[in-house]
Amino acid sequence: MVLEVKNMTKNFGGISALTDVSFSINEGDIFGLIGPNGAGKTTMFNMITNIFEPTSGEIIFKGENITGLKPFKITEKGICRTYQNIRLFSQMSALNNVMVGGHSQTRSGVFSSVFRTKTQRNEEKMLQEKAEELLDLVGLLEHKDTIAENLAYGQQRRLEIARALASNPKLLLLDEPAAGMNEKETDSLYDLIKMVQSRGITVLIIEHDMPLVMKLCDRIAVLNFGEKLAEGTPEEIQNNEAVIEAYLGKEEDEVNA
Numbered sequence: 001m002v003l004e005v006k007n008m009t010k011n012f013g014g015i016s017a018l019t020d021v022s023f024s025i026n027e028g029d030i031f032g033l034i035g036p037n038g039a040g041k042t043t044m045f046n047m048i049t050n051i052f053e054p055t056s057g058e059i060i061f062k063g064e065n066i067t068g069l070k071p072f073k074i075t076e077k078g079i080c081r082t083y084q085n086i087r088l089f090s091q092m093s094a095l096n097n098v099m100v101g102g103h104s105q106t107r108s109g110v111f112s113s114v115f116r117t118k119t120q121r122n123e124e125k126m127l128q129e130k131a132e133e134l135l136d137l138v139g140l141l142e143h144k145d146t147i148a149e150n151l152a153y154g155q156q157r158r159l160e161i162a163r164a165l166a167s168n169p170k171l172l173l174l175d176e177p178a179a180g181m182n183e184k185e186t187d188s189l190y191d192l193i194k195m196v197q198s199r200g201i202t203v204l205i206i207e208h209d210m211p212l213v214m215k216l217c218d219r220i221a222v223l224n225f226g227e228k229l230a231e232g233t234p235e236e237i238q239n240n241e242a243v244i245e246a247y248l249g250k251e252e253d254e255v256n257a
């Protein structure tokens with residue numbers, strides 16, 4: 001088990017964003033977290049990365065209780081995430097964006113390059129090689145010098161994934177990576193996430209694109225109004241009456257309307 005979420009509850013004032021939600025993720029799996037808007041999915045990511053403290057509940061990562069650790073410590077432990085809204089350094093090159101992601105792994109850190117020692121220069125060189133390898137993995141090596149904001153939307157999303165991978169995560173959290181993508185971009189996102197999995201990285205993905213989720217995920221948990229409605233394989237989720245009623249069915253009605 002890589003990640004265990006135990007009895008997670010989060011209240012924002014009078015709003016219960018999560019109520020007693022538990023699930024576990026097997027090492028190497030792609031695990032989907034789905035549910036209608038406002039169901040509590042992003043809040044769950046914010047609990048795992050401790051952007052907000054839980055009201056109650058625990059996060060166990062590789063057997064260690066990481067609840068309440070500072071977000072940068074959680075990154076160091078091996079959990080990295082992307083955001084629903086792209087958060088790149090828009091004026092920096094693709095290469096530099098990925099290198100910044102890798103700096104949490106080096107001893108010298110990003111702002112200490114004024115007095116450059118030999119160790120720092122070596123670290124910088126290693127970071128650059130690693131960043132180029134990751135840009136290659138996400139298909140952006142030829143754009144390494146392009147300023148992030150000049151990349152196409154789908155490319156920016158892939159760059160975010162490369163940046164997250166630069167800190168060597170064991171668990172990668174993806175918050176709606178296919179949002180705004182066209183069919184072709186979504187297809188190549190599928191290949192990319194499968195490639196990430198093949199490198200031994202466990203993936204937790206929030207996604208509204210149901211065909212992608214069903215094709216990609218080993219297991220899925222469904223949230224509805226902050227509570228866990230169901231958990232299982234894609235097939236089990238697709239055939240779960242409560243899920244069909246609360247979520248998939250509703251979407252179908254919307255499509256047919």
Ligand SMILES: Nc1ncnc2c1ncn2[C@@H]1O[C@H](COP(=O)(O)OP(=O)(O)OP(=O)(O)O)[C@@H](O)[C@H]1O
Pocket residue numbers: 012015016017035036037038039040041042043044084
């Ligand atoms: N920082 C916050 N302060 C107050 N309420 C919040 C905060 N973050 C989330 N909420 C509330 O918690 C509930 C769950 O929101 P959350 O963003 O986790 O849902 P979601 O499933 O990610 O939705 P979406 O699919 O639209 O992104 C919502 O009612 C939301 O308004």
